[in-house]
Amino acid sequence: MANILVVDDEMGIRELLSEILGDEGHVVQLAENAQQARAARIESRPDLVLLDIWMPDTDGVTLLKEWQRDGMLTMPVIMMSGHATIDTAVEATRIGALNFLEKPIALQKLLKAVQQGLSRGNDVVRPALPSLPATVAETHVNNVLAHSFSASSAAYESRSFAAVAVPAPATNNQFANLSFELPLREARDAFERIYFEYHLHREGGSMTRVAEKTGLERTHLYRKLKQLGVESVKYAKRGE
Structure with missing residues (x-):
């Protein structure tokens, strides 16, 4: 530290x-x-x-x-x-x-x-x-x-993170509870929140693998999670 x-x-x-x-x-x-x-x-x-x-x-x-x-x-x-x-x-x-x-x-x-x-x-x-x-x-x-300034990411080692507390994966019931009466932006945010929580749980909290699965660069993934209110989930290195 x-x-x-x-x-x-x-x-x-x-x-x-x-x-x-x-x-x-x-x-x-x-x-x-x-x-x-x-x-x-x-x-x-x-x-x-x-x-x-x-x-x-x-x-x-x-x-x-x-x-x-x-x-x-x-x-x-x-x-x-x-x-x-x-x-x-x-x-x-x-x-x-x-x-x-x-x-x-x-x-x-x-x-x-x-x-x-x-x-x-x-x-x-x-x-x-x-x-x-x-x-x-x-x-x-x-x-x-x-x-x-190199744009190639191949020169950098990947690092895995494990979640201390990761939300349970999305279920059909969670998707069923999405209201079609919501404004489009709110409905989209609700879906994305469930979507990212699902992948965080599935990948054991590894930000590297979630970024690969969702097609986002990890910096953008951090921003998206913060925007959706998922930034309260804290991650720690394996073994800590």
């Missing part, structure tokens, strides 16, 4: 990352801007920071540079952005960013990046590299971005 700080001005992304990392057993703190991130960095000394690049007031690269300047960049930092440029990536890498995640963030990429970051948590954080030739830095960043 690790203490992870998520810094992003978008509430939906903060909540989604908090839910996913919380299900992984981590303690998650949230900050919506640089001011809150500074306070959280001092108070909790996080083991890892997920830092959005584009934020109002103070952007993520500026905050990263500030932490490096003040000797507070003692933890791995993973940058997040939906439109990072090579120049921005080079600058963040020189300052000390460990990795980049492209939005929307695929679950497998998130979990692998977090695992890699935590495994390097005890390493001495790199200082800024002002003397590093630009061509070398750009080559390094291009390699990082190519790895981080």
Whole structure:
């Protein structure tokens, strides 16, 4: 279990990352801007920071540079952005960013990046590299971005989860109780709720297998379960 700080001005992304990392057993703190991130960095000394690049007031690269300047960049930092440029990536890498995640963030990429970051948590954080030739830095960043932004999921290991408490599978009676008098949207939500509860029970709570069965990417599956009110079901690793 690790203490992870998520810094992003978008509430939906903060909540989604908090839910996913919380299900992984981590303690998650949230900050919506640089001011809150500074306070959280001092108070909790996080083991890892997920830092959005584009934020109002103070952007993520500026905050990263500030932490490096003040000797507070003692933890791995993973940058997040939906439109990072090579120049921005080079600058963040020189300052000390460990990795980049492209939005929307695929679950497998998130979990692998977090695992890699935590495994390097005890390493001495790199200082800024002002003397590093630009061509070398750009080559390094291009390699990082190519790895981080890869759309292929074959490079990532699948991970299974078991449900602590999974609703009973849907029965014919449950479907029979669906009222045709409901507005279409409410009826659809009711059906989808039963549908996902059925697959969660059938697959023993494995989010990987439910995603495969339903044809959803796991990040989208998390969002759908939350939207339907199924987010109260908590998942834990096997053996815990």
